[in-house]
Amino acid sequence: MNHTNDLGSRLNEHYGGMSKGQRLLAAYITDHYDRAVFLTAAKLGEEVGVSESTVVRFASMLGYKGYPQFQRALEEMVRGKLDAVHKMEAVYGGSSQSEILDNILRSDALRIKNTLEEIDAHAFESAVDTILQADTIYVAGLRSCAPLAEFLGFYLNMMFEHVKVLHTSSASELFEQMVHIGERDVIIGISFPRYSMRTLKALEFANNRNARVITITDSIHSPMNLYSSCNLLAKSDMSSILDSLVAPLSVINALLVALCMKKQQDVVRTLDTLERIWDDYQVFGNDEIDYMEDGVRMHYANLGETDE
Known part of the structure; x- marks a missing residue:
């Protein structure tokens, strides 16, 4: 049996039916499996804030005969990360720089x-x-998906007044930033293997508050889909220690363009306001390249005039 993916799959498969303590364990193991592998059941419980018996029952619930077998699965998870490095060496080790460039771009395409x-x-x-x-x-x-969230949030902010990109190093910080979320709001969760338990907790919390949940993830089997009403799936697998986020970024680009077409006048007004702010406060020096060509500026100006 290949435990490398097996433990992660079991965590994802059983997450919906876990108790509060078991979900804390799942989140800790997902984020800190390289540390958890060296801990006894008692020490792992102490780290997470649950009892030793909860840890043992957690291992049993995942289908392991006892904590020692669960710990071996953790060892395989750590070894799997090293195997990924070896796999990358096997695939690209004999390739020239230009061949790597060609292979990666073709794979992403x-x-x-x-x-x-x-x-x-x-x-x-x-x-x-x-x-x-x-x-x-x-x-x-979060983690490797943080740049995607920042990119999406940056351009959403050009179109909408109330956009919040969640920044956090802990689940408690997530909830502090989401304390006012409700049924008239939406959360967009972005996560790819290894899935972020903190992102999953955010989606669960939003769902419990009756907010709408949209996911951008890799598979219908992703745990991110447990709480979502709308799933946008994009390929991210890659034969290396890296995740390919090119396809997810393309989906995000398409989402932003579709929204922009619905919010053209708002975008024009935002850009005009920013132009005035930059001029008034001398944000940019004379060496700054103008980001909009005259033709594009005229097009937006005309759009703005027709809206008046």
Whole structure:
């Protein structure tokens, strides 16, 4: 049996039915498996704040015969990370720099093609409508997905007044930033293997508050889909220690363009306001390259005039 993916799969599969203490253990193991592998059941419970018996029952609930077998699965998870490095060496070790460039770009192009073929167009349309109707838009993407969340949040802020990109190093900070989320709001959760338990907790909390939940993830089997009403799936697998986030970024680009087409006048007004602010406060020096060509500026200006 291949325990490398097995433990992660079991955590994802059983998460919906876990108790509060078991979910704390699942979150700790997902984020700190390289530390958890060296801990006894008692020490692991102490780290997480649960009893030793809860840890033992947790291992049993996941299908292991006892804590020692669960610990061996943790060892395999750590070893799997090292195996990924060896696998990357096997795939790319004999390649030249230009061959690596060619292989990676071709692989990413294929992921975008496969994503295009498999993505649910109705889910995409639903995501656009849900975001347009929301009072506040929350964006959650942690670890390697944090840049995607920042990118999405940056451009959403050009179109909408109330956008919050969640920044956190702990679950408690997440809830502090989401304390006012409600049924008129939406959260967009971005997560790919290894899935972030903190992102999952944010989606669970939002769902419990009756907010709408949109996910950008890799599979219908992703635990992120437990609480979502709208799933946008993008390919991210890669034969290395890195995740390929090119296809997810393309999906985000498409989402932003679709929203921009619905919010053209708001975008124009935001850009005009920013221009005046930059001029008034001399944000940019004379060496700054103008980010909008005259033709584009005229197009936006004309759009603004027709809206008056």
